[in-house]
Amino acid sequence: MISPIMPTYKRADLAFEQGEGAWLQTSDGRRFLDFAAGIATCSLGHAHPHLVEAIARQAGRVMHVSNLFRIPQGEKLAERLVANTFADSVFFCNSGAEANEGMVKMARRAQMLAGHPERTDIICMDGAFHGRTLAMLAATGNPKYLEGYGQPVSGFSHVPFNDIDAVRAAITPQTAAVMLEPIQGESGIKAASPEFLRALRALCDETGVLLALDEVQTGVGRTGRLFAHQWAGIAPDIMSTAKGLGGGFPIGAILATRKVAQGMTPGTHGTTFGGNPLACAAANAVLDVVLAPGFLDQVCARAALLDGLLDALVADAPDIFAERRGLGLLIGLRCVPPVGDVQEAVLDAGLLCVTAGDNVLRLVPPLTLSEDDCRQAVARLAHAVATIKNSTSTVLEPAQ
Numbered sequence: 002m003i004s005p006i007m008p009t010y011k012r013a014d015l016a017f018e019q020g021e022g023a024w025l026q027t028s029d030g031r032r033f034l035d036f037a038a039g040i041a042t043c044s045l046g047h048a049h050p051h052l053v054e055a056i057a058r059q060a061g062r063v064m065h066v067s068n069l070f071r072i073p074q075g076e077k078l079a080e081r082l083v084a085n086t087f088a089d090s091v092f093f094c095n096s097g098a099e100a101n102e103g104m105v106k107m108a109r110r111a112q113m114l115a116g117h118p119e120r121t122d123i124i125c126m127d128g129a130f131h132g133r134t135l136a137m138l139a140a141t142g143n144p145k146y147l148e149g150y151g152q153p154v155s156g157f158s159h160v161p162f163n164d165i166d167a168v169r170a171a172i173t174p175q176t177a178a179v180m181l182e183p184i185q186g187e188s189g190i191k192a193a194s195p196e197f198l199r200a201l202r203a204l205c206d207e208t209g210v211l212l213a214l215d216e217v218q219t220g221v222g223r224t225g226r227l228f229a230h231q232w233a234g235i236a237p238d239i240m241s242t243a244k245g246l247g248g249g250f251p252i253g254a255i256l257a258t259r260k261v262a263q264g265m266t267p268g269t270h271g272t273t274f275g276g277n278p279l280a281c282a283a284a285n286a287v288l289d290v291v292l293a294p295g296f297l298d299q300v301c302a303r304a305a306l307l308d309g310l311l312d313a314l315v316a317d318a319p320d321i322f323a324e325r326r327g328l329g330l331l332i333g334l335r336c337v338p339p340v341g342d343v344q345e346a347v348l349d350a351g352l353l354c355v356t357a358g359d360n361v362l363r364l365v366p367p368l369t370l371s372e373d374d375c376r377q378a379v380a381r382l383a384h385a386v387a388t389i390k391n392s393t394s395t396v397l398e399p400a401q
Contacts, residue, residue, distance in 0.1 A: 013348065020047025023370045025353070034378055036366040037353040041186070041218050041331065044245035045290055046367035052248045055286035056279065064279040068271065074281035081288055082256060085227055087236035090262035092255040093276025097217030098132025100241035100253035101180075103270060105136065107239055107261050108178040108211045114264040117209075120177040124210075126162040128358070130187035131180070131215055140180060163193055165200040172204075178211040178239075179204075183229035186218045189359030190326040190333025198233040211238040211261065217253070221245035222291045222368050224329030225301040232328070245368070250283035252276075291368070300368050303375055304329045307364075310379040318386045332364040333357060334382075338389060346385035352378055 015033075017025040023046050025035045035047070045052050059074070066072065079091040092107075094100050105123055112120035123140065125131070131140040138146050139154040147153055160167040168179060179201060185191040205212040212235075219229035220242040226232055228240070239261045243253035253275070274280070290296060308325065311334065315322040321343065326333040336343045340360045347354050347362070355363040366374065 022046045022048075023367050023374045031351075033348075033351050033353050034374065034381060035353045036364045036378055037355045038365050038367050039249055040244070040355055041223060041365035042244040042247075043249045044221055044223070044287055044368050045248045046369045047249075049248065049290070049369065051289060052283060052286045055282050056250065059279050059282035062278075065274065065277040067273065068276065072276060072278055072281065074278045074285060075276040078276075078281045078285050078288070081285070081292070082254065085292065086240075086256055087258065088240070088256035088262075089259040090257055090265075092257075092262075092265065092270065093281065094243075094253040094255070094272050095251050095275050095280075096132075096253045097215075097241060097243035098134050098137050099272070099275070100217065100243050100255050101131045101137050101140065101215055102134055103255045104213050104215075104239050104241045105140070105178075105180070106270060107255065107257060107265060108180075108213055110264045110269065111211065111238075111261040112177045115209075115260075117177075119175050120210075121156055122173065122175045122177060123157050123213075124168060124171050124176060124179045125157055125159050126181045126185070127159050128162050128185050128188035128191060129159070129180075129182060129215075130185065131182075132217075162191060163197045165197055165204065168201060169204060172208055172210060176208070176210050178213045180213040180215065182215045182217075182219065183233075184219050184224070184328060184331055186331065186363065187357055189335070189357050189361040190331060190363060191359070192326070192328055193233075195233040198230060198235050202235040202237075205238070213237060214240045216240055217243045218365075219331060221287065222297055222300055222329075223331050223365070225297055225304055226329075227291070227297070229328065246287060247280060247283045248287040250280055252280040252284050296368075300329060303368075303370055303372070304332075306372060306375050307332065307379070310375065311382075314379055314383060314386070318383075318390075321386050321389060326361070327364075330364075330366055330368060330370075333361040334364065336360050336362055342389065343385065346389050347382060349388070350381040350384040352381040352385070 018028045019026050025033050082091050109121050125140050129141050131137040136154045139157045142159045160171045183193050214237040216228050239257040311325045323335040340356045357363045
């Protein structure tokens with residue numbers, strides 16, 4: 002027998018029936034503090050009044066018409082993203098993987114229209130994660146994800162993360178773009194240094210290679226800026242985003258400069274559901290909150306509070322946590338015991354977290370969390386530490 006839902010996920014035996022803010026409740030009344038947030042997706046938490054009202058109002062009017070017609074909600078959303086970023090134009094889709102696929106297509110087409118049809122190769126980073134489509138599995142490069150799907154899609158190569166000399170050595174006359182996450186989430190919350198990002202921007206300018214940033218997880222306020230690359234003071238040529246943009250409603254976007262976007266003429270790309278009225282209404286409601294004066298400052302303040310509390314916890318429990326990583330509310334705790342054991346103890350303590358590579362426990366709470374939520378989360382982590390203090394399992398993977 003096989004379940005009606007394909008068994009592609011190892012699901013916890015929890016079913017949530019309602020939520021509010023940073024809290025979720027199961028059908029039997031158990032409450033959990035949610036520091037998973039749909040894997041950095043529920044940017045405004047659960048049942049946020051403004052987001053709920055915007056979705057309900059739009060659903061009662063028109064949900065979908067297709068991109069054969071104007072979509073005013075999408076026009077408004079695009080104008081706001083252009084006004085607040087490097088971009089001159091935006092394409093809407095449904096997910097991060099779809100945004101990354103489109104980003105690669107746009108980079109290749111821009112090079113072709115600039116007189117370089119031979120420039121189709123994409124340089125990616127070791128430890129990347131760009132999605133689960135066939136092309137994005139090749140861009141990710143993880144053998145575990147590639148197994149069983151035949152020959153990987155060609156045109157993607159990988160170099161060490163944060164190594165500008167390796168990127169320079171990998172550039173050839175066939176290189177179209179360098180593609181990377183400002184902070185690698187799946188491989189263990191590993192940040193590109195500001196110096197690396199600035200050197201990469203200069204190298205791309207020097208060689209005519211496009212800089213393509215995957216901000217699917219790091220974008221829409223997650224790090225305390227609207228997008229993480231802004232901390233380095235640079236701008237990409239093209240960027241993908243998704244996850245937190247819809248606050249839990251599926252939407253993705255590709256943001257690009259005029260140089261890249263001008264080649265995307267009618268018929269060159271498309272999507273059925275992407276950028277429909279309901280999705281764009283949700284994303285506009287998210288931006289209403291995230292772009293409000295003082296909101297990102299509050300994200301930074303909550304992150305600073307958590308950083309201090311977590312640093313103290315790491316210092317008090319060096320046999321459980323080796324270090325804290327991350328930026329803003331994209332936080333990783335590198336574990337000493339196997340991260341799965343730590344996550345299980347944390348779940349028993351009533352805190353939802355996500356695992357990542359390099360034996361890391363990932364904390365990605367809603368951006369709207371309160372100071373009390375921060376303190377309660379660390380208290381629950383401390384409770385989990387107390388339950389595993391005497392564990393003899395001390396598998397620590399080499400830091401990278």
